[in-house]
Amino acid sequence: MDGLLQFFSYSGFANITLGHGIMILVGLIFIFLAIKYNYEPLLLVPIGFGILIGNIPYLQESSFAIGVYDQGSVLRYLYMGVLKGIYPPIIFLGIGAMTDFSTLISSPRLMLLGAATQVGIFITFLGAILLGFNLNEAASIGIIGGADGPTAIFLSSKLANGLNGNLNLIGPIAIAAYSYMALVPVIQPPIMKLLTSKKERLIKMKPPRSVSKTEKILFPIIGIILTGFISPGALPLLGMLFFGNLLKESMVTERLAETARKSLIDIVTILLGITVGASTQADVFLTKQSLLIFILGALSFMIATAGGILFAKVMNIFSKSDNKINPLIGAAGVSAVPDSARVVQHEGLKEDPSNHLLMHAMAPNVAGVIGSAVAAGILMSFLS
Amino acid sequence: MNIQILEQGLTISIIGYFIVFAILLLLYLTFYYLAKLIEFQAKKRCKKAGRKCNETEDFIINSEVSAAISAALYLHFNEMHDIESGKLTVKTISRRYTPWNSKIYNIMNKL
Numbered sequence: 281m282d283g284l285l286q287f288f289s290y291s292g293f294a295n296i297t298l299g300h301g302i303m304i305l306v307g308l309i310f311i312f313l314a315i316k317y318n319y320e321p322l323l324l325v326p327i328g329f330g331i332l333i334g335n336i337p338y339l340q341e342s343s344f345a346i347g348v349y350d351q352g353s354v355l356r357y358l359y360m361g362v363l364k365g366i367y368p369p370i371i372f373l374g375i376g377a378m379t380d381f382s383t384l385i386s387s388p389r390l391m392l393l394g395a396a397t398q399v400g401i402f403i404t405f406l407g408a409i410l411l412g413f414n415l416n417e418a419a420s421i422g423i424i425g426g427a428d429g430p431t432a433i434f435l436s437s438k439l440a441n442g443l444n445g446n447l448n449l450i451g452p453i454a455i456a457a458y459s460y461m462a463l464v465p466v467i468q469p470p471i472m473k474l475l476t477s478k479k480e481r482l483i484k485m486k487p488p489r490s491v492s493k494t495e496k497i498l499f500p501i502i503g504i505i506l507t508g509f510i511s512p513g514a515l516p517l518l519g520m521l522f523f524g525n526l527l528k529e530s531m532v533t534e535r536l537a538e539t540a541r542k543s544l545i546d547i548v549t550i551l552l553g554i555t556v557g558a559s560t561q562a563d564v565f566l567t568k569q570s571l572l573i574f575i576l577g578a579l580s581f582m583i584a585t586a587g588g589i590l591f592a593k594v595m596n597i598f599s600k601s602d603n604k605i606n607p608l609i610g611a612a613g614v615s616a617v618p619d620s621a622r623v624v625q626h627e628g629l630k631e632d633p634s635n636h637l638l639m640h641a642m643a644p645n646v647a648g649v650i651g652s653a654v655a656a657g658i659l660m661s662f663l664s
Numbered sequence: 665m666n667i668q669i670l671e672q673g674l675t676i677s678i679i680g681y682f683i684v685f686a687i688l689l690l691l692y693l694t695f696y697y698l699a700k701l702i703e704f705q706a707k708k709r710c711k712k713a714g715r716k717c718n719e720t721e722d723f724i725i726n727s728e729v730s731a732a733i734s735a736a737l738y739l740h741f742n743e744m745h746d747i748e749s750g751k752l753t754v755k756t757i758s759r760r761y762t763p764w765n766s767k768i769y770n771i772m773n774k775l
Contacts, residue, residue, distance in 0.1 A: 388695040395688040402677035409673040418673065487730070492702060495695070502694055510687050636731050647688060654687050658680040 295337035299562030307331030307557065313462065320462035320619070323429065326550055327458060330557015348559045359555040362450060365437040367552040368430035369520040374545025375430075375617070375649065376500070376524025377537045384643040385495050386488035389595070390609070394647025396591030397613030398655045400425030400584025404576050405659075411572055416446045419659040421573055424457045425580030426652025427464070427614035432457040433556065434517060435656045438664055451559040452570040456577035458556075464619045465626075467578070468585050468611050472627055475589045476607050480596075481631040483606040485640045493529075500525040507654055513664075514657025518650065581614065588613035588644065605640075612641035615648040 288294050310328030314321035333355070338346055345353035361367040384391060405422030413421060420436035433454050442448030460467065472481075500522035507518050527537040559565075588610030596604050608627055612620045621641035628637035 385695055385699075388692040388699075391688045391692045392685070395685045398681065398684045402681045406670075406673050406677055409670055415669060415673060415676070419676075494702060495698065498698065499695070502698075503691065506690055506694065507687055510690075511683060634728060636728070639730065650691075651684050651688055654684050655680060658683050659676070662676045662680070 290339050292337045295339055297337065297562065299566045300335045300337045303331055303335040303560060303562045303565060306560075307335065310557075320458065322549060323458050323553055324462055326553025327455065327557040330554040331560050332557075333554065334558035334561050347561060348555060349561065349564070355555065355558050358551055359559060361548075361551055362433060362454075362555050362559070363437055363441060365434045365516070367548050368434035368437075369516045370548045371430040371545055371552065372517045372653070373520040373524040373540050374542075374548070376521040376526075377528045377540035378545075379521075379525060379528075379617070379646055379649075380642075381499050381525065381646055382491045382496065383488050383639050384646050385491045385499055387640070387643050390605070390640070390643035391647040391650075392595065393588050393592055393605075393610050393613040393644035394649075394651040395613075396610065397584040397588040397644070397648055398426065398651045399587035400580045400582075400614070401652065401655050401659075403583050404580035407579065408572075408576055411576070413569075413572075414446065416440055416444075416663050417449055419663055420449055420453055421576050422580065423652065423656055423659065424453060424460065424573075424577040425584045425614070426648070426655060427457070427461055427581060427584065427616040427620070428649060428652045429454065429457045429461060430552075431517060431615075431652050431656045433552070435660060438660055447569060448564065449569065449573065451556065451565055452567075452573045453577075454556040455560060455565075456574050459574075460577055460581045461616045461619065464581075464614075464616045465623050467581055468614075468620060468623050469627055471582055471585045472589060472608055472611050472624075475586060476593075478631065480593070480607050481628065482635065483604050484632075484635055485606055485609075485637070486603055488639060488643075493531075496529040497526070500529065503650070507650065511654050511657040511661065513659075513661035514653045517653040517656065521649065521653065584614040585611045588648075606635075606637055609637055609641040609644055613644040613648045613651070615645065615652050617645050617649060618642065620648075621645040 307328045307330075310324045310331065313319045314324035314328065334347060338344065345351060345356070347353060348355045348359040350356060401422045403422075404425050405418050408418035408421040409415065416439040420432070420440040423432045423435045426432065433450060436450045436453045440446045440449040440453070503525075504519060504522040508515050524537070524540050527533045527540060589607050590610070591613075592605045592607035592610035596607070599605060606628065608624050612624045614620050621638055624641035625636065625638035628635045
């Protein structure tokens with residue numbers, strides 16, 4: 281009988297708390313949203329399942345090494361990829377190998393939209409300081425506005441990793457970033473409607489010109505030299521992004537590009553999702569700070585979207601009448617590739633079924649990836 | 665809240681945002697002038713070869729055509745299988761078994 285009682289004391293049923301129950305419910309909601317509504321399923325299913333794994337309760341005093349925070353556990357070793365910032369650059373390699381920068385090269389002025397949306401990062405950074413976070417934590421929270429999960433994880437793993445007197449905010453920041461990325465189709469359309477007139481939404485943009493192979497090959501090379509020299513902090517992310525793109529565009533390393541954009545990115549996405557999910561153990565995750573991070577993250581997304589749209593309107597003042605920008609594409613400047621570009625296409629088609637904005641929106645969308653990585657690099661070089 | 669931290673934050677924000685803008689502006693200008701340079705070189709080359717320079721002009725496809733091409737490619741790559749009957753059939757193969765040839769069937773993976 282004693283043996284049976286001891287076994288029960290080790291089981292999840294004996295150790296469950298309200299916090300575990302809430303987190304398990306959150307995990308189930310993630311899985312439900314991914315499967316039922318197809319919201320970012322490649323991310324939400326691993327993260328949701330990771331939340332379940334991380335929140336199955338067990339006797340903390342036991343000598344079992346189970347969770348990501350237990351020294352020597354398997355999950356801990358896998359979590360090292362997050363903690364040491366290994367996974368995000370590999371994901372950037374895959375993104376580079378699957379991204380076509382043609383529209384950006386053909387309309388380089390749209391790069392400025394990718395810069396304008398980064399206003400969300402810096403305003404949220406200030407907001408987080410006002411709410412009492414220290415500089416490192418505030419920078420990690422602000423980067424949620426870049427709408428780029430790997431960048432958010434990369435920066436928080438460097439600045440808010442629980443070391444040097446900083447809080448460990450990797451879990452809440454990653455969950456907030458990915459949740460809002462999944463909610464792009466819900467968050468952005470009202471802001472887009474609010475800040476644009478019907479006439480502006482109907483603007484038809486000039487089709488992008490065709491881009492030569494030379495330009496495509498030169499883009500990652502010039503890109504890394506320019507961004508790397510100015511912001512070396514962004515090298516791990518942008519180096520891999522541009523390297524992946526060169527593998528794709530050079531046409532002589534197709535095998536490597538294929539691996540980077542398929543198998544490699546898939547493997548790392550699985551590991552990243554499951555370990556980030558598992559890091560949201562109730563005692564670490566359910567705090568006042570997490571709630572503030574979620575509020576700031578939402579604001580960050582909204583400000584970034586508004587920044588892109590308003591800047592597109594400003595650019596229109598200086599554009600020729602036959603070369604106007606549809607301000608809706610400014611919203612795609614928040615990275616969230618390719619979801620925010622898809623939202624722009626959808627909203628454009630609602631106004632005019634013959635106005636396809638997807639190709640145009642992809643330009644600020646990929647510029648946003650570069651912009652948010654540069655912003656992360658700058659924050660890192662100021663604060664680490 | 666510490667005013668000094670806020671001041672530091674404000675400085676980082678202003679400088680940081682300025683640098684992000686500067687980098688993307690630099691990329692914009694580089695690729696804007698690179699395109700012009702490539703176009704100029706192409707025109708020079710075709711002039712030298714005695715061809716009409718119009719041949720190097722941009723080939724612009726309007727958005728409806730691009731959408732139609734994309735849709736066709738999507739259908740081609742994602743719906744490559746035609747509808748199959750769903751009937752399962754068993755093909756009988758007769759062969760004479762001998763201790764001499766049995767292993768070779770396995771090695772050559774023949775039915």
